[in-house]
Amino acid sequence: xxxxxxxxxxxxxxxxxxxxTSVVFGGSAKAWLDYNQSSNNIxxxxxxxxxxxxxxxxxxxxxxxxxSNANWSMPYTSTAAVAMxxxxxxxxxxxxxxxxxxxxxxDATQNCTCNHGDLA
Amino acid sequence: MSKxxxxxxxxxxxxxxxxxxxxxxxxxxxxxxxxxxRVVYEDxxxxxxxxxxxxxxxxxxxxxxxxLPPVEVYWELAxxxxxxxxxxxxxxxxxxxxxxxxxxxxxQAIEYLIMKDCPQSVWRSWNEGNKPxxxxxxxxxxxxxxxxRNAWKISEDxxxxxxxx
Numbered sequence: 258x259x260x261x262x263x264x265x266x267x268x269x270x271x272x273x274x275x276x277x278t279s280v281v282f283g284g285s286a287k288a289w290l291d292y293n294q295s296s297n298n299i300x301x302x303x304x305x306x307x308x309x310x311x312x313x314x315x316x317x318x319x320x321x322x323x324x325s326n327a328n329w330s331m332p333y334t335s336t337a338a339v340a341m342x343x344x345x346x347x348x349x350x351x352x353x354x355x356x357x358x359x360x361x362x363x364d365a366t367q368n369c370t371c372n373h374g375d376l377a
Numbered sequence: 378m379s380k381x382x383x384x385x386x387x388x389x390x391x392x393x394x395x396x397x398x399x400x401x402x403x404x405x406x407x408x409x410x411x412x413x414x415r416v417v418y419e420d421x422x423x424x425x426x427x428x429x430x431x432x433x434x435x436x437x438x439x440x441x442x443x444x445l446p447p448v449e450v451y452w453e454l455a456x457x458x459x460x461x462x463x464x465x466x467x468x469x470x471x472x473x474x475x476x477x478x479x480x481x482x483x484x485q486a487i488e489y490l491i492m493k494d495c496p497q498s499v500w501r502s503w504n505e506g507n508k509p510x511x512x513x514x515x516x517x518x519x520x521x522x523x524x525x526r527n528a529w530k531i532s533e534d535x536x537x538x539x540x541x542x
Binding site for chain 2: 302322
């Protein structure tokens with residue numbers, strides 16, 4: 258790395274509102290994904306190695322840097338869907354499912370998800 | 378000039394650097410590479426074919442070299458996770474301390490990705506049935522629309538004794 262700051266705690270200019278850098282890192286998203294299932298393209302990502310288009314409205318994605326276990330948080334939103342189901346399957350893989358207003362599986366042009374938790 | 382050569386930044390010596398930090402470096406310094414390759418695979422006879430799409434940032438790392446750990450590292454972590462008493466990874470250091478792999482061609486990167494992200498039951502015996510369980514193709518070889526997506530299957534006309542369909 259060209260340069261780095263090594264500190265344990267961050268504070269504002271008045272010396273208040275301190276936060277440990279471990280809290281900052283622990284609360285940061287460890288991966289994110291913007292996936293267009295209609296065109297089957299990955300439009301943006303971080304720490305993702307691939308997406309698997311599993312079926313209409315269903316996909317899974319795999320990370321490069323694994324999480325410490327399968328107990329990680331995975332918020333998920335989708336443009337086309339009114340109902341969304343998502344789950345962490347393993348320390349490296351999450352699954353998402355989007356459905357339309359009739360509760361049928363439906364592809365979406367934008368599926369956005371991210372991971373929160375501890376890295377391996 | 379190859380896609381990898383077009384990537385200007387020289388990879389620092391990353392052995393011992395946390396993989397997540399390496400990916401940060403790659404995100405800042407490398408252009409994503411959209412691969413035209415897709416991997417079609419079937420891991421259940423009761424389900425439709427699945428399509429593996431390589432991530433552009435990951436592909437850039439693979440072509441660049443010196444960033445990604447050997448694929449065997451992921452197998453080791455998967456073995457740990459398959460243990461009944463698994464709580465959390467205790468060998469995550471394998472991701473960070475194992476010597477990173479050298480630059481790959483796009484084709485080598487796809488092979489690596491298959492061995493990392495496709496079920497082993499698929500790629501270890503892809504040609505042991507009446508038809509291939511897995512096919513590497515170009516994006517334009519897939520159906521043009523997603524109509525009947527849930528009926529997509531690998532053609533039974535494909536031979537299992539040929540490397541190219």
